[in-house]
Amino acid sequence: MSKKPRLALLGSGKGSNARAILEAIARGEIGAEPGLIVTDQPGAGILQLGNDFGVATWEVVEPRYRTRLSPEVEEELARRLRAERIDLVILAGYLRVVKAPLLEAFPQRILNIHPSLLPKFPGLAAWEQALVAGETESGCTVHWVDAGVDTGPILGQARVPVLPGDTAGTLHARIQEAEHRLYPEVVARVCVELAEVDSERGRA
Ligand code: GRF
Numbered sequence: 001m002s003k004k005p006r007l008a009l010l011g012s013g014k015g016s017n018a019r020a021i022l023e024a025i026a027r028g029e030i031g032a033e034p035g036l037i038v039t040d041q042p043g044a045g046i047l048q049l050g051n052d053f054g055v056a057t058w059e060v061v062e063p064r065y066r067t068r069l070s071p072e073v074e075e076e077l078a079r080r081l082r083a084e085r086i087d088l089v090i091l092a093g094y095l096r097v098v099k100a101p102l103l104e105a106f107p108q109r110i111l112n113i114h115p116s117l118l119p120k121f122p123g124l125a126a127w128e129q130a131l132v133a134g135e136t137e138s139g140c141t142v143h144w145v146d147a148g149v150d151t152g153p154i155l156g157q158a159r160v161p162v163l164p165g166d167t168a169g170t171l172h173a174r175i176q177e178a179e180h181r182l183y184p185e186v187v188a189r190v191c192v193e194l195a196e197v198d199s200e201r202g203r204a
Pocket of ligand 1: 011014016018092093140176179
């Protein structure tokens with residue numbers, strides 16, 4: 001039997017997507033083992049999941065930048081994830097751009113969820129961008145992370161309507177409901193593929 005991929009969940013906020021994934025693992029819908037929860041924001045809500053699901057947590061301390069990690073801090077993060085034998089890194093509301101140290105340590109092994117139908121509206125507050133543009137439809141996208149901002153290969157999308165009278169808050173809440181269904185589905189699929197790759201390597 002192949003081993004279950006070990007996951008790291010990285011987030012800067014309340015962690016509702018990370019929670020949806022951990023719940024799906026607990027229900028047996030994702031064949032994975034949660035290894036580590038990481039945040040770059042002291043006291044972020046996502047840390048609570050460590051207690052709720054019995055998963056180790058780690059706070060990254062970045063003294064210099066707000067939108068990325070310093071290379072030495074990101075290298076330390078990459079070393080920690082390797083030491084924890086992490087197979088797949090899941091960004092779940094992680095608000096920094098991932099740079100070379102992590103990308104090179106986990107090539108094609110970092111997933112992100114973005115609250116728009118990419119390639120439309122990359123970057124911050126994508127639901128607001130959709131409202132301002134007068135879109136009638138929005139949604140969310142799960143993609144592999146590459147060196148760009150929200151540009152990597154797309155693995156899945158879910159659509160939601162933009163309704164008359166929507167505010168940024170109501171639209172983001174509708175998108176988040178879709179995220180909580182889509183992200184666990186895609187993670188489950190990716191974990192099956194990773195387990196197959198690992199068992200083929202084991203046989204080779
Ligand atoms: C989500 O809307 C996600 O698409 C974006 O950041 C938000 C994170 O929310 N990348 P949460 O922390 O998972 O609740």
